[in-house]
Amino acid sequence: MAVTMADITKLRTMTGAGMMDCKNALTESNGDIEKSIELIRKRGQAIAAKRSDREASEGCVLAGVNGDFAAIVAVKCETDFVAKNADFIALTQKVLDAALENQPANADTLNALTIDGRTIADLITERSGVTGEKMELGFYEFVKGASVVEYIHTGNKLATIVAFEQAGVERQVARDIAMQVASMNPVALNKESVCEKIVAQELEIGRDKARQEGKPENMLDKIAQGRLQKFFQESTLLSQAFIKDGSINVEQYAKQNNAMPVDFKRVTLNQD
Numbered sequence: 204m205a206v207t208m209a210d211i212t213k214l215r216t217m218t219g220a221g222m223m224d225c226k227n228a229l230t231e232s233n234g235d236i237e238k239s240i241e242l243i244r245k246r247g248q249a250i251a252a253k254r255s256d257r258e259a260s261e262g263c264v265l266a267g268v269n270g271d272f273a274a275i276v277a278v279k280c281e282t283d284f285v286a287k288n289a290d291f292i293a294l295t296q297k298v299l300d301a302a303l304e305n306q307p308a309n310a311d312t313l314n315a316l317t318i319d320g321r322t323i324a325d326l327i328t329e330r331s332g333v334t335g336e337k338m339e340l341g342f343y344e345f346v347k348g349a350s351v352v353e354y355i356h357t358g359n360k361l362a363t364i365v366a367f368e369q370a371g372v373e374r375q376v377a378r379d380i381a382m383q384v385a386s387m388n389p390v391a392l393n394k395e396s397v398c399e400k401i402v403a404q405e406l407e408i409g410r411d412k413a414r415q416e417g418k419p420e421n422m423l424d425k426i427a428q429g430r431l432q433k434f435f436q437e438s439t440l441l442s443q444a445f446i447k448d449g450s451i452n453v454e455q456y457a458k459q460n461n462a463m464p465v466d467f468k469r470v471t472l473n474q475d
Contacts, residue, residue: 204425206226206229206230206234210214210227210229210234210236211225211226213236214228214236214240214243215218215228215238217236217240219320222242224246224332224333225239225243227393228240228242233352234290237278237415240321240329243329243332243333244325244329244332246329246332246335253260253294253353255471257266259280259281259286259336259337259339259341260281260472261278261279261280261281261282261283261286261472262277262278262279262280262286262295262296262341262360262472263277263278263286263292263295263359264276264277264293264342264355264359264360264361264470264471265277265292265295265296265299265355265359265362266299266353266354266355266362266363266364266470266471267268267299267300267303267353268351268352268353268364269302269303269304269306269435271347271348271349271351271366272303272345272346272347272351273304273345273346273347273352273353273364273365273366274299274303274343274344274345274364275299275342275343275344275345275353275362275363275364275468275470276295276298276299276340276342276343276448277295277311277341277342277472278291278294278298278327278338278339278341279334279338279339279340279341279472280334280337280338281337282336283349285334285336286359286398288334288426289461290333291330291334291467292359293314294324294326294327294330295359295399297318297323297326298313298323298326298327298340298393299413301316301318301323301347303431305343305438307340307342307343308416309313310342311345313343314340315400317429318413323340324340327340332399333406341472342470344364344420344467344468345364345468346364346365346366346468346472347366347466348365348366348367348465348466349366349369349370349372350366350367350369350370350372350377350462351364351365351367351377351379352364352365352367352372352374352378352380352381353381353466354378354382354384354385355382356385356398359381359475360471360472361385361469361470361471362469362470362471363381363382363384363385363467363468363470364381364467364468365377365380365384365464365466365467365469366466366467367421367462367463367464368462368463368465368466369461369462369463370459370463371461372462373460373462374402376456376460376462376463379447380440380453380457380462380464380467381443381446381447381467382446383440383443383453384440384467385469387439387440387443387446388469389439389440389467390438390439390445390467391438391439391440392439392440392441392465392467393435393439393440393442394435394439394442396439397438398437398440402431403433405430405434406424406427406428406431407428408430409423409425409426409428409429409430410423410427410429412427412430413427422466440453440464440467441453441454441457441464442447442454455474
């Protein structure tokens with residue numbers, strides 16, 4: 204049967220595939236839309252298998268809020284050219300919208316959610332077939348709180364989300380703290396929440412540095428403890444100097460504005 208422009212347009216809307224890809228799939232499937240979608244998906248699967256050893260290090264990072272829930276998603280690809288494509292950004296937005304609406308517990312659950320009858324994993328595979336690049340859901344993070352905020356850095360490579368103890372936190376104040384997370388990349392909320400592995404690693408680094416400086420062995424632990432406290436001050440959110448006013452730390456700024464953060468997440472495709 205003859206392939207109509209209406210069918211090509213419909214398939215392109217459903218898959219994001221190019222005009223010729225849609226026409227070829229419809230011709231091969233004798234105009235069957237579902238079979239055409241499957242052909243495009245199989246092309247994406249073949250590309251994914253062929254390029255499985257390639258690194259998908261570029262991509263799009265988006266964040267959003269739905270009530271007391273905030274989420275970040277990152278869909279990854281191979282090149283910055285594809286990452287900046289409007290259809291690729293739109294696909295990432297669809298994934299984010301599904302995450303915000305359904306609030307899945309993890310990335311696997313998010314990948315299994317359906318949009319217009321197709322799973323997110325299939326949508327990403329289909330897009331891989333369109334671009335010829337390896338693609339994957341790279342990150343999914345979320346927070347919940349009485350107030351939540353999102354921040355997306357220019358270029359869609361870095362995003363943060365923060366949850367607060369109080370309801371009704373002023374948006375600019377919340378964004379200031381979200382921007383702090385983006386800029387200063389804290390490892391934890393406060394020193395009590397730094398994982399034991401990082402603490403042990405920092406203590407060992409402190410001892411090694413002191414030893415290289417020629418400090419006596421019986422002083423190494425004390426020196427390492429002092430350097431650990433400096434690490435806490437520089438690397439935990441509440442203790443960090445506030446980026447907009449270095450005379451106070453983030454905890455002091457939060458208390459001044461009734462905006463105490465209780466959780467945060469940061470996703471970046473840049474090298475910190």
